[in-house]
Amino acid sequence: MSEAIDRLAALERTxxxxxxxxxxxxxxxxxxxLAAKLAAETRVGEVVEQFIGRLSxxxxxxxxxxxxxxxxxxxxxxxSRSPITGLRTPAFEPWMCRLLAALGARPVGxxxxxxxxxxxEHHVVDLGVAGAMDFLPTAxxxxxxxxxxxxxxxxRSMYGGDADRVRAEITRQEARLLKAGGVLVHRDx
Numbered sequence: 001m002s003e004a005i006d007r008l009a010a011l012e013r014t015x016x017x018x019x020x021x022x023x024x025x026x027x028x029x030x031x032x033x034l035a036a037k038l039a040a041e042t043r044v045g046e047v048v049e050q051f052i053g054r055l056s057x058x059x060x061x062x063x064x065x066x067x068x069x070x071x072x073x074x075x076x077x078x079x080s081r082s083p084i085t086g087l088r089t090p091a092f093e094p095w096m097c098r099l100l101a102a103l104g105a106r107p108v109g110x111x112x113x114x115x116x117x118x119x120x121e122h123h124v125v126d127l128g129v130a131g132a133m134d135f136l137p138t139a140x141x142x143x144x145x146x147x148x149x150x151x152x153x154x155x156r157s158m159y160g161g162d163a164d165r166v167r168a169e170i171t172r173q174e175a176r177l178l179k180a181g182g183v184l185v186h187r188d189x
Contacts, residue, residue, distance in 0.1 A: 002035040004045055011052050017062045021052065024062075024102035031119065032098055043091035050147075051096045055103075058143065059187045066104035068142040070185070071177060072097050072129060073170060074149035077113025093116060096145055108141070128166050129161045133173040141177050145185040146170065 009022040009183060028034040028048075037044045059065055072094070080092030095116045097107040097120045108134070113121040125132050127149065149155055149170075159166050178184065 002029075002038065003015065004038040005029060008048055008052065011049065012056065012062065014061065017056075020103065021061045023070055023112075024042040028098055029086075031102075032093070037090040037166055043089070044093075044178055045096075047091050048095050048099070051099055054145070054147075054186045055099070057108040058183050064104055065100065067106070069106045069108065069140065070100050070143040070145060071136070071141040072100070072107055073144065073174075075107075075109035075111045075113045075115075075122070075134075076148070076156075077115055078117070079114035092148070094122070095122075095165045096147070097122070109135075127170060128162060130165075132169075133177065136173075136177055138176050139179045141182060142179055143183040144174050144178050145186050146174070147186050162164060 005022075005025045012018045012021050027120060031179055034044075038048075042065040055062065055065060075097050076092045078088075078093060080089060081087060082089040082091070094109050094115065095113070097109040097118065100107040101120045107113060109118065109120055109122040110125045110127065111122070112124060113125055115124065123135075127133075130182055137179075150167065153165075155163075174184065
């Protein structure tokens with residue numbers, strides 16, 4: 001395992017969580033080239049570390065994620081570009097959905113970008129369209145994660161003046177889609 005992956009695995013509180021996270025990170029390396037992407041772009045490590053922290057705060061133990069159905073709104077894609085360089089970047093790939101799947105959850109990713117080759121359930125959705133998430137059944141998710149949407153370059157260029165309307169629609173949908181007692185893993189401020 002690479003030194004960067006070892007460092008990420010060591011973030012967890014308990015031995016059981018460290019073992020589970022190590023296995024998940026090895027899966028991400030095998031399936032998605034995590035180690036090479038960590039070496040090529042340090043921002044990938046920061047993103048994965050943030051997602052691990054969010055899951056650790058949302059659940060008592062990482063094993064509690066297994067079997068949960070988790071919606072990731074604006075999950076990232078394989079076609080996202082850096083706001084600085086304009087070049088495609090692995091930092092905006094769907095790392096949370098990949099991590100959730102590797103931990104045994106059932107992630108559902110929504111994004112406007114390319115998710116074609118991903119191993120989790122995903123839908124290409126324009127979140128700026130009112131009712132875009134209406135196809136998802138009410139109270140069907142154990143947890144919802146929403147991150148990096150409102151600050152993304154794609155969002156700002158597409159919806160600049162409509163940001164408040166889109167934010168209100170996503171908040172409405174989150175309330176509709178989350179099961180009673182469900183967990184909001186993270187929400188953009």
